[in-house]
Amino acid sequence: MQQFENEIIHYTKDIWKSILDLDVNKSEDAFSQLGGESILAGCVQITGSWEGAVALDCPVELAKKVASIMFQLKEEETTTDLVEDGLGELTNMTGGNIKSLLPEPCYLSLPAVTMTQHGLRIPGSELISTVTFKCWGYNFRVSVLKKIEKDDE
């Protein structure tokens, strides 16, 4: 069992249900892109007594569906800004919940959203936990990364 795995599953299911009314389930599949699709990667960074980041990697098509539900629009009406806002909001909520498990004081950054072919990479950080979920046939991934302390390098 990875650190925070149960909490990631619990918070993610809870957030997607309460905000989007969607049931998401942990997938045993490794996170992979279908046919080279683009990934929208949301990230919030945590600074303070614990330093690291929480990332949400989501296929663009799923992020569009999320935005259309979140902002009550038809999918074709969702703009790039709204898609990024939607994923930013989900990342922020996920990060906020994970932060509550960490030693205080900790501070959450604003979300950053990156369009990428590979998922977001944060140099100087190590992956401590990642969970893949399935929603509408799409895989998305929630990861927790911890800053590598200089002494550990």
Added chain:
Amino acid sequence: MMQFLESEIQQYNKLVWSTLLGFDIQPEPGTFDFSSEDTVTGSVQVTGKWNGVITLYLPSLLVNKITETMFSLESGGANPETKKDAIGELINMIGGNIKSILPQPSVLSTPIFAMEGQSQQFPFTKKVTQCKFTCKDSSFALSLYEQKPAEKKTVSA
């Protein structure tokens, strides 16, 4: 019209490029138009009394020159990892200097990157400053994004 902390940003940026790389940079008028296909973006976030993002937009050619200079590499010797290390060091130093003139207390995050072909956005922020510079015949930009006041979007809970 002078933008938020414009002259301080220009001054600190010039100082960091000079001390870290020995490069002379000059402010340029106008806006910075770029293609994400040929641009590397490095950002650090500031959290605390002031919340926002400091972002450096650099063309690939200049990223190579920065990396080669910082790590004493031969021409063409930069790879994606060394580029990230170099840009991370640069934005971290610039961010640290700018943070010192922002309301305290505030803390600086680890740098994050968007390499060529990727794009990076910061929802819930507005751009408050963009300074354009030129260095070794390439233009680049440094921008500040500040968190917008809480705005109520329609979210179905």
